[in-house]
Amino acid sequence: MFATKSVADDLAGSAPIKGRSLWADARARFFRNRAAVAGLIVLIAVAAFAVIGPFIAPWNNEDIDWNVLGNVAEGGRPSLETGHWFGTDALGRDLFARTVQGTQISLLVGIVGALISVIVGTLYGAVAGYFGGRIDNVMMRIVDVLMSIPYMFVLILLLVVFGRSLFMLFVGIGLISWLDMARIARGQTLTLKGKAYIEAARATGVRPFTIILRHIIPNLLGVVIVYATLLVPSMIIYESFISFLGLGVQEPLTSWGALINDGAAEMTNGTLWMLTWPLFFFVITLFGFFFVGDGLRDALDPKDR
């Protein structure tokens, strides 16, 4: 009895032992992965480029440099003297400013698409998985049906019918992006459903939707974050695909896909910088997201521990 007390006193006097949470473990694992850290640095650099770019660009993205118009192949070269660091496009607009703008739009589309998918897909999947039975059957059949449609054509149809705007693009991409996420969330929910703490919550009379929001969704987060990171690049690819066809964002707005398309069209004129700059940012960003996603998967996926 006395001995216990003195041990307790000892413990109270010493510094509190820090617990290692699941997230701290995951963070440590993530930062040990060199490719993932490199990817993260690249992404931060690209994001900084998109945010700071407009303030340091000497030219506006809509202004035409009349000195180079008509002689873009010579005068529009990338150079420090003219202030066109990335050169100009075929119309004499500064490519640095346009690349900055394209980066902003492409990143925005990617992040908004991923956000929609996280919110809608996770809720949808968790509800289907938790309730199971007929509800699950109907809900997942709907996902199957939507998945078997060549949505890119439907998306283009939507854009043509309702006008090509950034908002419509978000709606269209949001409509399809959550399908995979719903499947993943459902699968995870099925394994969580049998856990004792869920049973305990149910036994104490917690309502189903509270269980989903308080107990299921927080435990899905690891998988959801991994998948969302991998979803951002595919959203960027979708948008660039549509913009490449000239059906996406409209001038004077631009995106990587539109810039790559413009650059590819001018390729034969020897103005390669119009293709290489947007392509460079497109490629490094996708690499960044893939490596970070892989790193997160290794850090958060319970399978590989």
Add this chain to the structure above:
Amino acid sequence: MSVYILKRLLVAIPVLLILIVFTFVLMYAAPGSPFASERGVPPAVLANLQAQYGLDQPFHMQIWRYIVALVTEFDFGPSFIYRDQDVNSLIAQGFPVTLTYGFWSFLVAVIVGGALGILAAVRHNTWLDYLAVGISIGAQVLPNFVLAPILVLTFTLWLGWLPGGGWQGGQWQFVILPVIALSTSYMASIARIARASMLEVLTSNYIRTARAKGLSARRVILRHALKPALLPVISYLGPAFVGMITGSVVIDIYFSTGGIGQFFVASALNRDYGVMMGITILLGALTIFFNLLVDVLYAWIDPKIRY
């Protein structure tokens, strides 16, 4: 088995109907008449035009006539822009082209990707494995619309080996670049999937047993490991098919191959609703049919599937 196929067909038909109704409603709701561009047309002429295309009918009659014509005679209706052509003749013109390079791309993606993935797993942690992994990571960031300009830049502008566009009735020089551009990213995905599943299979107990009883390495791989390792690849064929169908739009635009995607984008830019609707439905039907085929194939090969 036949019950399973029948069941899947019963699901596929409503899906197709939903797609048709959805696209039709979208087109019907679209603002502006197809004849809005012709200013100064007398009302009587306009009424005649509308009657000619059946646009004076109420909505349910229009959609009914469309579906009936589609189902009974494969008639996709008229084009609103090209007066002398209907959607069927546009499809007949473009579809063989799309089918040709699509077929080759699919074959290249499956065979090269599958072989690369299997080889990489069998020769795990050798230069071949690293090469395969490198290719599949690189190809992730090179979707067809990025790869196409790079290919033309390299093989047409710098090396001058291959033409950068055109079709010429499908001579081989004109097919190579479109096929590479279309198949590469799917080839890489298939290689990645095949490698991962082959690695998993190779560490399983029954493969160890097969090795322990003294079978040759070739026999272990070909006879015991290959079939289960390729199952995940089969389930990826559906998405790969959808991706290639979608990608054909880029190929047609970039290489001017004259396939069906070219008409789709042209009709999207012209607001030629008849053509857009026809192509969407045709490709949707193809996709649904192909997914059905893949599912049946999967159920037939995998003994674990219950149906």
